[in-house]
Amino acid sequence: MRIGELSKLSGVPIPTIKYYLREGLLPAGERTQFNQAQYEETHLRRLKLVRALVEVGGLSIAATRTVLELMNAQASDLARLGKAQYALTTRKEHEPDEAWEWATARVSELLAQRHWQVSPRNPARLQLAEALATLRRLGQDDYLVLIDRYADAVGRLAAMEVDAVLTRQNVDSMAEAIVVWTAIGDSIIASLRKLAQEAETVRLFGEAVFQAGAERQE
């Protein structure tokens, strides 16, 4: 198909497709004799994936490129899967203050208590430590009692997620599932959590709270 058809089927505007091509997120089409690029079903599939990672997953162009490279790399077997998950975690600078020291110790403790074997190099450790350190710096320590409940819930979900990935037929398909589910799953859980919070508040206090909130949006 030509680029116009690719745009129509994917819902991605042509200038955006050209941008993704320039950035190496989408492999070039095959040149035909009239110097027009021809695209295949695989381009359409890849384009939808890029769109999902950027738009819904909120990944930067550079992070998307890394994730796609890892997904396609000829690494043997399951090793690729771990790489893809690590690449999906944003890293940030952290300040090595008292709160940070406390938070990293709390992360190690939490993992040890649960017998969660996690590489010291998994960047999600830093993401969690940064969030805990921020709560401590803000003096929002009462929130911390919830962390263990979060870990219980997420532990159960992870077991189901890994099981679901393993029903995929081959490693390529597993790698794609991990990339998509990690990026989009965060968004699903975050939105469900907000909906459940509203529902719980309405259950306790009636509709007044959130309906008043909605008025301002109009």
Next chain:
Amino acid sequence: MRIGELSKLSGVPIPTIKYYLREGLLPAGERTQFNQAQYEETHLRRLKLVRALVEVGGLSIAATRTVLELMNAQASDLARLGKAQYALTTRKEHEPDEAWEWATARVSELLAQRHWQVSPRNPARLQLAEALATLRRLGQDDYLVLIDRYADAVGRLAAMEVDAVLTRQNVDSMAEAIVVWTAIGDSIIASLRKLAQEAETVRLFGEAVFQAGAERQE
């Protein structure tokens, strides 16, 4: 205190503090006779909150401003709390295709099944619908069996979160808790989920998967 002290105590560089002042995220200090601005404990507290929302919560400057305005508004009682939660949800353009129609119907259905009373105007509905539509466009429908398990887990967490907010002494303190916990809670859950996924994979297959993943990071 002067701006240098404010910077030292908060860990935020002076140029960043000046940027927040210009953007109205931090109220101006009081001018002393030598034309120097003087800052109080309340500035320090606000500055830490801004930093947390921007750095850990990933909010834009504009979204942070809206959240802070709502937090401080003299709205009566609990109405403010709902407003703050709505303002924390990012909105995106969506394509009204077949996947979108299907996804919005699925969201309504899920809320109805659980008797979750949620305003039609809660933006988290759109966030969830966009994520589900994306999965469908990518043909990752096997993931959808997990949504109900997510909703179960998140429903239990929301009940605990609302209870915890209600232990706060006054509405100001509740509003601050909702803002911070919503923004930072997403990051905590996302990172815990990645850690739990690795732990579960290691439990099933040994350490090879994620250790291989780590090598590339060095």
